[in-house]
Amino acid sequence: MKQVRRLAVETSCCSRVGLKRGPWSPEEDEVLASFMQREGEGQWRTLSMHAGLHHCCKSCRLRWMNYLRPSIKRGHITTDEEELILRLHRLLGNRHDARLSRWSLISRRIPGRTDNEIKNYWKTHLSKKLIKQGIDPRTHKPFASSSSTTPDYPAVNPNPIAKEAIVGATGEDDHFRCSDDLNFLSEWFAEVNQAGDELFSGLIFDSFSNHVDDIILMQEQTNNSCSAWFDFESSL
DNA sequence: AACTCCTTCAACCGCCCGCAG
C-alpha cells in the first residue's frame, strides 16, 4: 500500500525528466514570485510546468512558503520571538508519547516565521542553550528529573477551566475542530470544573500568547497523554 | 596561507492525510 502510494507520488511531478535540484537562482525566484502573485497559491503540480520552472512541485511550494512569500520576516530571531518559541515548544512539543514536534503549529503563532526556520533555530540554538542550562530540551525539565518514569502531577486535573475559555483561546470558535473528541473534551472540562479548585475559573483567553504559561501549567497538572489535550492542541 | 572542523540553514526526502472519483 505504502509502496503504491509512494509510486503515485513519484510518478507525479517529482519524477519528471530533467528536473532541477539544488539552490534556486534569482531568475527562478522572480519567475515563481510573479507567477504566485498572478495566480495565487495552490495547484503546485501544474505550477512548475505552467510557470516554466524546472523544479518539482514540492520544491516550488517549499521555496514559496519558506522564502518568497511577502509575509516572510527576514533577519535574526528576536529575544521576544525566542521566548515565545521556548514557551510554545514547552506547550506543544514536549509530548510524553513522542508524537510530532508541532513546528507548524508553533510557527503559526509567530508571524513571519516559517516552520523550517523555527525548526532550524531550535536545533541549532535553543536546544543547545537548554542543554547548557542542564535542561532536557525534549521535556523542558532538568535532566535529573526528566528520566523519572512516574509523573509528578495527578492523573486527573484538579483545576477547573470553563470550556468557553478554551474555545476562546484562539478568539475564533470555528478554529475548534468539530469531532467526537469535542464531546469528550466538553465532558472532561465539565468533570474538571466540578473538582472545586477556582484557580482558572475566571480566566479569559483574549490573547493566546499572553496565556501560554497558564495553559502549560494546566497541561502539567493533567495527564499529558489525555486525548483531550491532543484535540485542544490541534485546535490552536 | 592552508587545512580541518564546526555551524548554519536552504533544500530535499519520505511519509502521512484528506478528498474526490
Add this chain to the structure above:
DNA sequence: TCTGCGGGCGGTTGAAGGAGT
C-alpha cells in the same frame, strides 16, 4: 471500499562559510 492526487509535515542532508589551529 479502493485508488490516485494534491498538499502538508517533521526529519535529514549537504553546501557554504566561519572559526580554530
